[in-house]
Amino acid sequence: LSRMGAGKDIPVGTAVAGRGDAALDGLVGFFVNTLVLRSDVSGDPSFVELLSRVREGDVDAYAHQDVPFERLVEDLNPARSLGRNPLFQVSLGLQGAPAVGEGRLWDLPGLRVRPLESGAEASARVDLALDMAEHRDGDGNPAGIRGAFLYATDLFDERTVVGLAERLVRVLEQVASDPAARVSEVAVLGPDERARVLDEWNATERDVPVRPLGELFDARAAVSPDAVAVVGAGGEEWSYGELGERSDRVAGVLAARGVGRGDLVAVVLERSVDVVAVLLGVVKAGAGFVPVDPAYPAERIGWMVEDAGPVLVVCSEGTRGLVPAGVGCLVWDPSDVAVESPSAVSVDVDEVAYVIYTSGSTGRPKGVAVTHRGIGNLVSAQIERFAVGADARVLQLASLSFDASVWEMVMALLSGAALVMAGPDRLPPHGSLTEVVAEFGVTHVTVSPSVLAMVDGLPESLGTVVVASEVCPPGLVERWAPGRRVVNAYGPTEVTVCATMSEP
Known part of the structure; x- marks a missing residue:
């Protein structure tokens, strides 16, 4: 034993x-x-x-x-x-x-x-x-x-x-x-x-890019700057070039506020295309981001921000009241422009890329600092296992405070695909997963079995379904696997989201 x-x-x-x-x-x-x-x-x-x-x-x-x-x-x-x-x-x-x-x-x-x-x-x-x-x-x-x-x-x-x-x-x-x-x-x-x-089982050797997240994105953007990178709730689209410019602008604004290498920046923003630019801008400024879902209870948000000790909190007018008193706050305005273009901040792959707060066995959130090192490896596995290509559209479904949101973001933006940022009112439990997938032409979705069990039908455009975070009943696989790729994935936050995947 x-x-x-x-x-x-x-x-x-x-x-x-x-x-x-x-x-x-x-x-x-x-x-x-x-x-x-x-x-x-x-x-x-x-x-x-x-x-x-x-x-x-x-x-x-x-x-x-x-x-x-x-x-x-x-x-x-x-x-x-x-x-x-x-x-x-x-x-x-x-x-x-x-x-x-x-x-x-x-x-x-x-x-x-x-x-x-x-x-x-x-x-x-x-x-x-x-x-x-x-x-x-x-x-x-x-x-x-x-x-x-x-x-x-x-x-x-x-x-x-x-x-x-x-x-x-x-x-x-x-x-x-x-x-x-x-x-x-x-x-x-x-x-x-x-x-x-x-x-x-250990024959897993692969040539994977081991670089910081910001550099990985810029390299991908240079390959196809005109390709669609992110799609907003209202149908607005940003190309890779536009997203790169906007994230550079964020990095400049943060640098002007004193944010630098090794710092943490909390992000308390509503789900939108802007939040993607802000998260990328944080890592380009040399810092690590702490994503905080504004839908969380105010007490939980306050505890997370105070425990993380960020040098700055990026929020909106709508979420400003959720930021604890005495914490440096930047109300993000997409029209903000840095005084001058920031020089690239070089960070080591073993520095913190982001911090995710898990619930912990006691129910009190516990921060897990994740470095840049595993991100390239994660994306390489996603591209291979899920067949993610430039024509793919990945739905951003998870809460921004859940590490699956990072999984979804890098799956799309580091493979040349488009990240779909549907509004919270369109996503479960408030909206229909089927309707969102059909409207935006989503091809890849990561979903919990309990949410998938409530779905009546899935459009043909959805070619890959990744189930995660819970035990997946065999009946769900039998129902949705015909005609599409279904993969069961699992991993703790500490190993860069995912540790193991089933065969399709």
């Missing part, structure tokens, strides 16, 4: 007979209790050392086996969930009594003893359970140990559990032949699995 990613502190549940008191020997009844056996795998011990640790921990646990499991849970008071056991998710059982027909234990005077099999399929009570039993031959001699896995089908499929069983057998064979082997030296994967993980 540790080598498969379960960590170094491994809790495993097991059942005990609950008959430690001799007074119970003559009673018929069910006295079973549950113990939690903790194993410490830290420090890369040898198998002999690990066995000693496990034995010591188990002996201590068995000394307190009469403490009811429910009492233990009550005293420890862990975070509870109806979907999981409070103290362990893996259980192990070992039956020492021989099966019927394998020994004298079941030869009872005047009785015939046979197992009673349940006609119903067993239901998993934990994520993964391994039940093993000692077997004996006709003479009562040991005849090996056999076991069976019971698993939660919501988490595992049969192939995965068969793989776990094979790895367990492989580990047991190795430690039996070399008990002095250290945990790190035990080969968990077989030759074929190892080749698949190290060679096949």
